[in-house]
Amino acid sequence: MSSAPATEGPLVVGVDSSTQSTKVLVVDTATGRVVARGQAPHTVTSGSMRESDPEQWWSALGEALRQCGTAAHEAAAVSIAGQQHGLVTLDARGRPVRPALLWNDVRSAPQARRLVERLGGAKAWADRVGSVPGPSFTVTKWAWLAEQEPASARATTAVRLPHDYLTQRLTGSGVTDRSDVSGTGWWSSATEAYDEDILDLVGLDPAALPRVTRPGEVVGTVRDGGDLPFSKGTLVAPGAGDNAAAALGLGLRPGTPVLSLGTSGTVFAVSEHRTADPSGTVAGFADARGTWLPLACTLNCTLAVDRVATLLGLDRDAVQPGGSVTLLPFLDGERTPDLPHASGLLHGLRHDTSPGQILQAAYDGAVHALLGALDAVLGGTADRSQPILLIGGGARGSSWQQTVRRLSGRPVQIPEARELVALGAAAQAAGLLTGEDPAAVARRWDTARGQVLDAVERDEATLDRITEVLCDAVSLLDRDS
Numbered sequence: 001m002s003s004a005p006a007t008e009g010p011l012v013v014g015v016d017s018s019t020q021s022t023k024v025l026v027v028d029t030a031t032g033r034v035v036a037r038g039q040a041p042h043t044v045t046s047g048s049m050r051e052s053d054p055e056q057w058w059s060a061l062g063e064a065l066r067q068c069g070t071a072a073h074e075a076a077a078v079s080i081a082g083q084q085h086g087l088v089t090l091d092a093r094g095r096p097v098r099p100a101l102l103w104n105d106v107r108s109a110p111q112a113r114r115l116v117e118r119l120g121g122a123k124a125w126a127d128r129v130g131s132v133p134g135p136s137f138t139v140t141k142w143a144w145l146a147e148q149e150p151a152s153a154r155a156t157t158a159v160r161l162p163h164d165y166l167t168q169r170l171t172g173s174g175v176t177d178r179s180d181v182s183g184t185g186w187w188s189s190a191t192e193a194y195d196e197d198i199l200d201l202v203g204l205d206p207a208a209l210p211r212v213t214r215p216g217e218v219v220g221t222v223r224d225g226g227d228l229p230f231s232k233g234t235l236v237a238p239g240a241g242d243n244a245a246a247a248l249g250l251g252l253r254p255g256t257p258v259l260s261l262g263t264s265g266t267v268f269a270v271s272e273h274r275t276a277d278p279s280g281t282v283a284g285f286a287d288a289r290g291t292w293l294p295l296a297c298t299l300n301c302t303l304a305v306d307r308v309a310t311l312l313g314l315d316r317d318a319v320q321p322g323g324s325v326t327l328l329p330f331l332d333g334e335r336t337p338d339l340p341h342a343s344g345l346l347h348g349l350r351h352d353t354s355p356g357q358i359l360q361a362a363y364d365g366a367v368h369a370l371l372g373a374l375d376a377v378l379g380g381t382a383d384r385s386q387p388i389l390l391i392g393g394g395a396r397g398s399s400w401q402q403t404v405r406r407l408s409g410r411p412v413q414i415p416e417a418r419e420l421v422a423l424g425a426a427a428q429a430a431g432l433l434t435g436e437d438p439a440a441v442a443r444r445w446d447t448a449r450g451q452v453l454d455a456v457e458r459d460e461a462t463l464d465r466i467t468e469v470l471c472d473a474v475s476l477l478d479r480d481s
């Protein structure tokens with residue numbers, strides 16, 4: 001009978017508490033070998049709201065850890081990464097006042113527009129915060145809550161991001177990290193501190209916010225895992241926003257583009273320089289190491305395309321080439337382009353259009369939005385011969401891989417490692433034990449290793465057709481129904 005290889009170094013746990021599920025990896029720090037893994041689903045409300053119960057994230061963490069057997073109990077350190085921007089409101093006893101408003105809930109679009117004006121316009125926000133806040137940003141969600149549910153706002157004594165909430169339940173400490181706080185809209189990337197004028201603008205007491213930790217800091221120890229299978233005293237790392245954790249997990253160096261296909265689609269790269277894009281396309285996030293992570297994000301990616309496949313009664317890979325149909329898959333409203341009230345749009349349907357062509361058009365529409373932002377993310381340093389790293393659940397799908405390849409005209413590298421966010425969190429936890437830079441840990445683990453698909457000629461005709469339909473349809477898509 002074969003037995004699992006013995007572990008060589010101390011074990012660490014990396015967690016990705018993402019939109020759809022919690023994923024946990026137990027990793028050997030010496031080799032990067034994944035010793036155990038677990039996953040448990042989350043519930044997200046449907047309809048016009050996107051909310052989840054933070055208590056369910058905690059239960060899902062417990063369930064995913066229990067799937068790892070005894071390995072989690074042996075871990076010397078843990079780090080929690082999570083979906084960005086979500087507004088978690090806690091009462092004086094540390095309990096959620098209401099479900100969390102998630103990054104893809106667009107109800108705060110009117111508050112976002114008003115806040116941009118009140119601070120002096122998009123450029124003022126970009127210069128100060130690094131980003132122009134849209135409805136995904138925490139600051140606009142708080143403004144919405146204060147306006148629409150004043151009793152909930154009054155009952156709130158602490159405001160947290162999703163990963164902060166979980167870290168606090170583990171350690172008892174109200175802390176966050178620079179990558180995730182940079183997506184709130186109330187942290188200035190110019191001063192690297194909370195912006196009290198902006199907090200004042202939305203009536204939020206700075207005392208309600210977590211302390212921003214330093215990269216590499218031990219933020220606490222597991223105080224009381226409740227029924228979690230950790231040992232008491234396990235070290236806890238700052239954690240990160242999920243995209244920043246993926247950057248750690250890939251050991252990303254400046255200028256290498258990443259395209260992530262999950263509930264959200266994201267394109268990002270590590271940069272040595274702070275970004276301030278007044279157009280709002282690129283969010284000037286901080287990364288989890290002390291440098292920067294310019295990023296663009298769409299609200300409609302794998303779930304939207306899977307929904308189109310279901311509507312057509314097709315398997316998600318039953319795509320067909322050809323035809324002239326264009327599908328803008330903005331089922332949840334959209335962030336890139338900034339059209340929070342948009343819905344899906346189909347154009348160019350003919351008698352001979354096949355269901356498979358409509359499905360391909362959904363992939364094309366989702367990828368067009370991301371690639372359109374890539375040059376802006378890379379700040380004009382784009383070297384098209386360099387592979388795009390493709391990650392997230394969708395990176396496993398051949399239709400996603402081929403669509404990115406055809407519409408980017410670049411080589412596409414698909415890391416074998418599946419859970420790069422959880423792996424990045426594990427690398428951060430490992431750094432606490434070894435003193436290494438987490439990105440260097442990931443490079444030592446060779447996490448980006450994987451097949452490279454050669455470049456093919458860029459399908460400019462399809463890109464141009466989608467751009468034209470989008471430009472012509474903007475007033476329709478921008479309409480608030």
Ligand SMILES: Nc1ncnc2c1ncn2[C@@H]1O[C@H](COP(=O)(O)OP(=O)(O)O)[C@@H](O)[C@H]1O
Pocket residue numbers: 018019020021261262263264302303306316392393394395396397398400
């Ligand atoms: N083999 C596959 N082909 C295409 N899509 C896939 C495949 N496996 C998973 N997915 C997609 O990945 C998504 C989940 O990705 P993930 O990155 O875990 O999402 P999130 O981080 O937003 O929770 C699902 O919506 C699913 O459509």
Ligand SMILES: O=C(CO)[C@@H](O)[C@H](O)COP(=O)(O)O
Pocket residue numbers: 018019020082083084085103136183241242243262263264265266283297
């Ligand atoms: O809003 C953003 C980035 O700004 C999203 O990328 C969220 O962080 C959610 O990520 P997934 O759960 O889709 O991975």
